Amino acid sequence: MGQQGPILSVEHVSKEFYGNVVLNDVCFELKAGEILGLVGENGAGKTTLMRILFGMPVIAETGGYKGRICLDGQEVRFSSPFDALDSGIGMVHQEFSLIPGFTTTENIVLNRESMRPSILNDVFGDRMSVLDRPDMRKRAEAAIAKLGVKLDPDLLISEMPVGHKQFTEIAREITRTKTRILVLDEPTAVLTESEAEVLLAALRNIAKLGIAIIFISHRLREVVDVADRVVVLRDGLAIKDLPVAGVSVRDIASWMVGRTVAADAVAGGEGREFGDELLKVEGLWVDMPGETVRDVSFSVRKGEILGFGGLAGQGKLGIPNGIMGLYPAGGSVGLRGKGVPLDSPRAALEAGMAFVSEDRRGVGLLLDESLDWNIAFTAMQVQGAYLRPILGGLFKIRDEAGMRKLTEEYVGALDIKCTSPKQKAKELSGGNQQKICLAKAFAVKPDLLFVSEPTRGIDVGAKKLVLDTLHRYNREYGTTIVMVSSELEELRAICDRIAIVDEGRIAGILPPTAELPEFGLLMSGLAARNAREAVNA
Amino acid sequence: MSGKKSLGRFLTENAVVILFLLITIAAIPSSGLSIQYILQEMITRLGRNTFLVLALILPIYAGMGLNFGMTLGAMSGQLGLILAINFNVGGVEGLAFAALLGTPVSVLMGYICGSVLNKAKGREMVTGYMLAFFINGIYQLVILYMMGAIFPIRSPAILLSRGYGIRNTLNLEGVRQSLDNLLMLRLGGYALPLATFIVIAVLCAFVIWFKKTKLGQDMRAVGHDMTVAESAGVPVDRTRIIAIIISTVLACYGQIIFLQNMGNMATYNAHDQTSFFAVAAILVGGASVKKASIPNVFIGVILLHVLFVVTPRAGQNLFGSAMIGEYFRQFIGYGVIALSLVLYAWRARKDALRAREGLRRASIAAAPEGAAK
Amino acid sequence: MSEKKVDPKIAARRLLVRGGLVVAYVFLVGLFFVTGKGHTVLVDNKDAADGSAVGINGALVSIDGREALEQYPGDRDIVLLKGQRHRVRIQLPSGEPPIEMSLALPLNTDMLLLSIPKLVAKQAGYLEEFVQRDQPRPADEKVGDNNAFTSPDAPVTTPAP
């Protein structure tokens, strides 16, 4: 496009959360009509960067950021997303921000409806204006035409295929007269291959109108296809910023995951001997919102630590949740050759499996109850432990002393910092809460332990402690562990094998010693695409 | 196949209306009342109650459920009427006078109610119900202890003999049926209170028009999805408060219309069952916690009140006790509210389940078929 | 959103309209108060206390064109009137042309006594406020019978069966 200066420039932006650096001196520029591909692993800082750009209150609440963000050379500091919208930055979210009971038109012009003033305006204000539906429809149609896609302006969102919902969101952003920059966060994640193609074409159309686009996607192929430039974020650093021309998917993948610290990683792959096959999973599907598992088969041997990695939203979290019966699932799961019914947490627990959920506060803990409850509860309910008979055996009531002893044991063993076993779980820090979750799982003495995102949201010291604990239980007690984590490094540190999940399937299983680009490639959606192409061919 | 399915859907969606229709039809013959009598009663009661029931529509539209807090509006209306009686202002002018005085009070009440309900998102209905009880206490404090003691009352006839507090029953002689009689149309033996119907028609037109305004659209958006509306910049809390204020003001007028038809007023009890009857009516008419339309209102008022007219007689004739009919109609009223709430919650859950099922099928279908091999 | 940047001209107009509405509100309250104000008029055909006017035998009194009241000496009829200006028409039995005149009721009165003999005799004071003494009032009913919280808290002391 023209030779004018950049409309958006991000200059030396840094941000830390409680001493944790998430963005470090990030710089890039964006010109009108340019499509910028922004890629990076989970936790690389993409989300934080976008939050800063949009003036999300959470940024100011956690101490603001360093550096400058300039629009047309003028520094801006938004205090709310509405300011960002007013300045012409539009965002299309990963989860739809649409009203299902409204039509396409109504959603596209939501809160910016065309109006004709009515006589009551002078009494009660502008909101008494009457909607000008024909004009609304016209504007919606114009936006749809700009996208170059087919959308029925009168269809209800709830009756639309997902792809159309995505288009509606984009159309909404571009109807803002001022929109000059459009941010799309994983817009193709929920789309089918053909829908994604249409979307990419639409993006090119928009770019031709002079709107700049920041395109965030884990499907590197799409980034290469559509973007003019690519910025790779890793550990808060913008490590690459270059035109896409001549860059291959493989290059980007290796920039994305390649770490300077990668060398010390490999501790797991020491060629250990394992026992018999303990868990066998075949054709598993799990209907977990946002983490759909489509078709997964794997087996775990006794004493092994199996890791599941992959990007967020690809289904790795769905695997343990489905096997433990927390979400509707199908397929077959066998423990020691015996089938375990799905959709029943009790059956899974009774079979000898335990689960440390990634949703610590939602599923993992009784926040309002004491620590001893949290730790002993599952063992009490599933195995009848920590109960004592009273009134000559007529009733069995809680054995408070036993629970206390158990809790104190784990408080010692896992170094949980708390005032007493009677402290409420919500009063502990994240790391200690995670240890409580682990203690709860250990208390049922499982043969197989599922651990999901064990280090999410806890500080570095606690991370190490948690990983060491898992490692120790595996080595000392022979507990078989299936660990799901977004952090490739920690998987590589303790797992014997690592499976990468992509689009609800296992894209491949690698030893922890494998080259980093190998992992990156499996995550980039290429494997799934290749598989599909192979099938279609 | 699909015809059968849609019939089933129709039946479940209109279960309450159909059930009610059946009960009513069954009860009419045993009451022994003439169709003419029932028709006249129906016309009278349509005029008397419809306005109150219409007051419920906007909060439902804004996703706040059934506005049990409308009782606050009814109390404001009664306050207006007490003042009109106090100043001996009669006729249609008296009604207008009462409505005008009731308006600011009901706006204030609506604001209070809306603010309280905003603090109790997700349990608006039970909170609204309890709030009505609470304000009832304050209403009594004002009417029973302050009027005549702190606020001067001109007309000693409406005071209790102890010198303060309003009498338990007020005679609305001056305004009795003045709206109904303003334009009474007599048609083949039926008396049609045309003026009242015109007022109701104007309100219906207002509701229809209101839904086309920006504010109406915002209310709809808030009702569908508060978070999305909020993120699109719609002032959610404010919109909800406005919905409740409008409802409360309408309830104030509705209560005045109701009471002018009744002709006297139980000062301390007249509002007790206002929300109960209105809510029962709109639910009988096929509305739900999330959806209500003007036809629901009319169908509901007609069905509920025909039943109310016939059950005492039917009880008398079938069981030899009028009390049975009396209890039966209250049972029906409460039962219908419980039933439609349950049906609605149950249906919503099933719909969510169906939606998820669809999602799953779509997401699994989205996978290449061959990959499973 | 859009409300924060209203054109000053529109803002001024809105202020005017809203102010006008407040005025209209007050005016309407006043208007309805005046036009709707009810008065009870006692149409009286008794002899005046000082004997200056005597009851008329068989006068037909009609107010605002309503059906005429036929009055004999000592009669007193009640008429409910709304508003302050009314027309009175009195047809005397003597067959003279009817007396017609307009009647202005003071706003702040509830009950008035209209003395027909005085009116016919064109004496002053034919209309005077009527103050009721020892107004009989019906006995109080039980007050404040609230459903909620009354029944479970009935007195502990056993009531007589």
Place this chain on the structure above:
Amino acid sequence: MPKSTPNIKQFVTDFGWPRIIIFFFLALLFAAAPFVGVRMDASISDVFNRFGQNGLFVLALVPMIQSGCGLNFGLSIGIIAGLIGSTLSVQLGLIGFGGFFGAVALALPFAVLFGWVYGKLLNKVKGEEMTIAMYVGFAGVMFMCIMWLVLPYTSPTMVWGYAGKGLRTTITVEGFYRQVLNEFLAIRIGPNFVFPTGMLLFDGLCAYLLWLFMRTKTGTAMTAVGSNPDYARASGISVDRMRTTSVIISTVLGAVGIVVFQQSYGFIQLYTAPLAMPFAAVAAILIGGASVNKASMVNVLVGAFLFQGLLTMTPSVINSALHTDISEVVRLIVSNGIIIYALTRKTKVAK
């Protein structure tokens, strides 16, 4: 950092201003009582009596609050079961302790059945329990109004004399089981003070049994369901079954509660009498410091005592002091105000 140093500000926010005001209000009433000529011994005796009469209703709310079903506005369902039991007991002519325990025993099967159905219903409407509970309760009461008229009771104590059928609105239990618990081991001091030992013992026993139950495996699971249903489910608990169980227990306690109430009050009140009873119990437990999703035995004790104290003292003290009957209205405002307060309080979510 987690430091649970008790400070007053925290206590005030936790306990809430309205409750503290009520507490001081009651203290003031007691302090003022002697000056306006209200007999203290009679008042205190009254408070104990009412406390014993109503304590079980308040207790009955605990299981459902703990299991996450909210405030049981449908407690009248349990009360109805109790009424069936007591009318059957009178019909059968059981007297004395036989009459009382007969009524309880006859009420139990109904209570369990009603509670089971009611619980199943509430499971269908998660999130809307309270509104629905209220209307199910109302509808149940109205249905029973019809039943009281048509059921074939024959006992002359209960049936309308002139019609020969249909139950009276108020039935005396004089000669059946009036005051059997109150009189049991009752302590009398002076002419105006009676301590209803038996009734309070019975209440205490019920409370103890519930306390024990909440400590069993099932009781623990129930609390966990209320505290975090997802956690409970992940631990292999059937959330629906626990909720149903809690509703059954609540209903049973309501049924027993009304029989205790009757023996002390001396009458069986039928027809619309149970309509308002749940509200008083709800107000009491909330005044005691419970929230919509957490309640303890202490809340029950404190709440029932404060609320009944308020009910006893406001009429006597305020009416004597001001010479009006304003207390009824004050009570209405206070009890409903506290319910509103509890409902609008943000359910504390730890973040």
